[in-house]
Amino acid sequence: MTRRNIIALALSLGVGLALVARLAVAADMPGVTATEVKIGHTNPYSGNASAYGTIGKAIAAYFKKMNDEGGINGRKINFVTYDDGYSPPKTVEMVRRLIEQDEVAFLFNTLGTPTNSAIHKYMNQMKVPQLFVATGATKWGDPQNFPWTMGWQPTYQAEGHIYAQYVLKNVPNAKIGILYQNDDYGKDYVKGLKDGLGDAAKKLIVMEQTYETSDPTIDSQIVNLKNSGANVFYNVTIPKYAAQAIKKTAEIGWKPLHLLNNVSNSVGAVLKPAGLQNSKDIVSTFYLKDPTDPTWQNDAGYKDWLAFMKKYYPEGDLSDLGNVYGYTVAQGLVQVLKQCGNDLSRENVMKQAASIKGLSLPMLLPGVKVNTGPTDFYPIEQEQLAKFDGERWILFGEIYDASKK
Amino acid sequence: MISVGLRRVVVLAAVVVACVLPFVLSNFRLFQFTQVFIYAIALLGLNILTGFNGQISLGHGAFYALGAYTTAIMIDRWNIAYGWTIPVAGLLCLVIGFLFGIPALRLEGLYLALATFALALAIPQILKYFEHWTGGSQGIVLSKPRAPFGLKLNPDQWLYFVTLGVLLVLFILAANLLSRRTGRAIVAIRDNPIAAQAMGVNNALYKSLTFGVSAAYTGVAGALSAVAIAFVAPDTFNVFLSITFLVGIVIGGLASISGAVFGALFIQFVPNWAQDISKAAPWAIYGIFLITFMYAMPRGIAGSLRLVLGRLARLSGETRRVA
Numbered sequence A: 001m002t003r004r005n006i007i008a009l010a011l012s013l014g015v016g017l018a019l020v021a022r023l024a025v026a027a028d029m030p031g032v033t034a035t036e037v038k039i040g041h042t043n044p045y046s047g048n049a050s051a052y053g054t055i056g057k058a059i060a061a062y063f064k065k066m067n068d069e070g071g072i073n074g075r076k077i078n079f080v081t082y083d084d085g086y087s088p089p090k091t092v093e094m095v096r097r098l099i100e101q102d103e104v105a106f107l108f109n110t111l112g113t114p115t116n117s118a119i120h121k122y123m124n125q126m127k128v129p130q131l132f133v134a135t136g137a138t139k140w141g142d143p144q145n146f147p148w149t150m151g152w153q154p155t156y157q158a159e160g161h162i163y164a165q166y167v168l169k170n171v172p173n174a175k176i177g178i179l180y181q182n183d184d185y186g187k188d189y190v191k192g193l194k195d196g197l198g199d200a201a202k203k204l205i206v207m208e209q210t211y212e213t214s215d216p217t218i219d220s221q222i223v224n225l226k227n228s229g230a231n232v233f234y235n236v237t238i239p240k241y242a243a244q245a246i247k248k249t250a251e252i253g254w255k256p257l258h259l260l261n262n263v264s265n266s267v268g269a270v271l272k273p274a275g276l277q278n279s280k281d282i283v284s285t286f287y288l289k290d291p292t293d294p295t296w297q298n299d300a301g302y303k304d305w306l307a308f309m310k311k312y313y314p315e316g317d318l319s320d321l322g323n324v325y326g327y328t329v330a331q332g333l334v335q336v337l338k339q340c341g342n343d344l345s346r347e348n349v350m351k352q353a354a355s356i357k358g359l360s361l362p363m364l365l366p367g368v369k370v371n372t373g374p375t376d377f378y379p380i381e382q383e384q385l386a387k388f389d390g391e392r393w394i395l396f397g398e399i400y401d402a403s404k405k
Numbered sequence B: 001m002i003s004v005g006l007r008r009v010v011v012l013a014a015v016v017v018a019c020v021l022p023f024v025l026s027n028f029r030l031f032q033f034t035q036v037f038i039y040a041i042a043l044l045g046l047n048i049l050t051g052f053n054g055q056i057s058l059g060h061g062a063f064y065a066l067g068a069y070t071t072a073i074m075i076d077r078w079n080i081a082y083g084w085t086i087p088v089a090g091l092l093c094l095v096i097g098f099l100f101g102i103p104a105l106r107l108e109g110l111y112l113a114l115a116t117f118a119l120a121l122a123i124p125q126i127l128k129y130f131e132h133w134t135g136g137s138q139g140i141v142l143s144k145p146r147a148p149f150g151l152k153l154n155p156d157q158w159l160y161f162v163t164l165g166v167l168l169v170l171f172i173l174a175a176n177l178l179s180r181r182t183g184r185a186i187v188a189i190r191d192n193p194i195a196a197q198a199m200g201v202n203n204a205l206y207k208s209l210t211f212g213v214s215a216a217y218t219g220v221a222g223a224l225s226a227v228a229i230a231f232v233a234p235d236t237f238n239v240f241l242s243i244t245f246l247v248g249i250v251i252g253g254l255a256s257i258s259g260a261v262f263g264a265l266f267i268q269f270v271p272n273w274a275q276d277i278s279k280a281a282p283w284a285i286y287g288i289f290l291i292t293f294m295y296a297m298p299r300g301i302a303g304s305l306r307l308v309l310g311r312l313a314r315l316s317g318e319t320r321r322v323a
Helices: A003-028 A050-068 A088-101 A113-126 A156-170 A184-204 A219-227 A239-251 A267-274 A300-312 A321-340 A346-353 B004-023 B027-052 B060-078 B082-104 B109-129 B155-179 B181-191 B193-198 B203-229 B239-252 B259-277 B282-296 B300-322
Strands: A036-043 A076-083 A106-108 A176-181 A205-211 A232-236 A257-260 A283-286 A382-388 A393-401
Touching: A036 A050, A036 A088, A050 A076, A050 A239, A050 A300, A050 A321, A076 A088, A088 A106, A088 A113, A088 B027, A088 B203, A113 A184, A156 A184, A156 A257, A156 A283, A156 A382, A156 A393, A176 A184, A176 A219, A184 A205, A184 A232, A205 A219, A219 A239, A232 A239, A239 A257, A239 A267, A267 A321, A283 A393, A300 A321, A321 A346, B004 B027, B004 B155, B027 B060, B027 B155, B027 B181, B027 B203, B027 B239, B027 B259, B060 B082, B060 B109, B060 B203, B060 B239, B082 B109, B082 B203, B109 B239, B155 B181, B155 B203, B181 B193, B181 B203, B193 B203, B239 B259, B239 B282, B239 B300, B259 B282, B259 B300
Parallel strands: A036 A076, A036 A106, A176 A205, A176 A232, A232 A257, A257 A283
Antiparallel strands: A283 A382, A382 A393
16 A cells, blocks of 8 residues: 555545544534534624624623633533624524534524524524523514524513503603614514503603614604603613713703613613713613622622623723623523533423523622523513612612513 | 637536535535525626616615515515516516616716615615515515425525526626627717717616616515525615625626626625634724725726736737747
């Protein structure tokens, strides 16, 4: 045998063996080896929704921490994250890349309502978990029709309910003006508010304005709302537009009761750019501990988070709630992986995700717990109201539980 | 000039390679190439208008959306086989493009660009307004078609061949159209409208017709994209899409038929590479790619290839003469 032949033989044998080994693993648990579990993720790192990019970075940083500490059940997490620019066709392409080419075990915390809608059916056809999606739309908790998709945060509708109750109780002669993003997300919030107001909705809501994610500004909508005579401003916008809205209301001297959706109540990403003085007296809801709130200065959960940020994500903004969100949802996944034990098949991942009982995570507000079940695909359903005092959010009132009507 | 023979060989070779790909590549790669073909059809449509006829459009995303929604609504609401919806989408865009072309006659150059830009801006909102038909911001979810006649192809392979087939037919039609009388008239209007008119070309009719044909191509591409992605939503068809098309034809090569394919490859793959190079600033990397391409190949990829092939042909011609 010539030297070249030997090399050729060795090579083909090696490739063949590698293929066999790969197939053997792929047969039962795609994306899982003895030392690694591969997890896919999409996030807008660019474009109009890029303020959410930090969530993906915080998650990646947390998994790095877990890996440095030896991984989970001896397996390290290989976190593959791609930019979809918040564009549904790009999400489809990137998700197909993740599942068919990178062969990830499952998707985790893919961000956005239209983007997740575009892959909803595909994921359920492929029977790959679409776990803890980063959107509060109501449709993600539908285990009967979409058993492979699960939400994470409180739904937008549930949050709308809370605001409705607050307004009914505290604002006599309320005239509500609404600004919302013209899509599922915006409409869910509006539906929640209207359901919560009940029969009074028609009378109390004096104007509804919308915007598109491609709009450069929402200034004219704000002016219209002011002119409608509204004394309550229900602000259902993503961070970029929320900051614009807060700035503009201050600029034109409009002083309504400002109800800001949870999506955009980050001090770092929204209130600071909008101006802290302009943000005074805004009301919003929380289920996470706000890192700018001194209440938590000596809280063990906050201290751990701070240490994590300094070590693993030092360039991250310490006042950005997105970093708390990413940290917490990553911990939620770690819990699922721990529960899975050695069986990381897609079926078992889904099964374990649907059997989380009373899990408290360090950066969830005290009293807020993660609960799921075979028919309950809404992990977090509790929230509390807070008011911004010009420097920080001050929590007030009871913990509201949307699962108990 | 490259000889007709050489060009035929190159095109034939490309088609053969394209037919082999589905049996070599993974389904995901096939999906990407299907998207390339779809973009190529859209880019050819825009190139007929902008490259050959000299009318700038910043709003072709609107026709792409119109085609996509025509198909999606016909499949979703009326259960019509997707194969029938594609020509309907093309015809509808032809008519609407033609009608839009008539008032556009009064607008030259940058003013037309602005008018079409307005179209691109308006389309997502218009789609959301007719919620009853379009499903509003939720969009419409479709199912991927399977291969008919018991063909042993998976849905991705089948869609790939469908798209390739449509692409070839449309490219041959365009090549025929542009190389004859009509094509010369279209180009003459771009180069010197007054002289064209003096030669007896009906400028108004030709410009509107070109707009219609261009819109029809882009509409067919949109229809195919609806089938391939199996989801349409208004957010897909934003202004950025229209601008991406313009980038594609300039990078690929203005007034070049093959340029549409090169442009499509660019807009499909370069953003992904940019992301692989830097997660932090993918669009900056994309920008660098764009500037480099424009600097190195000012006449687009097709223009540069033509230059290189032409030189090679001349060289081999000279050696033959010497020998």
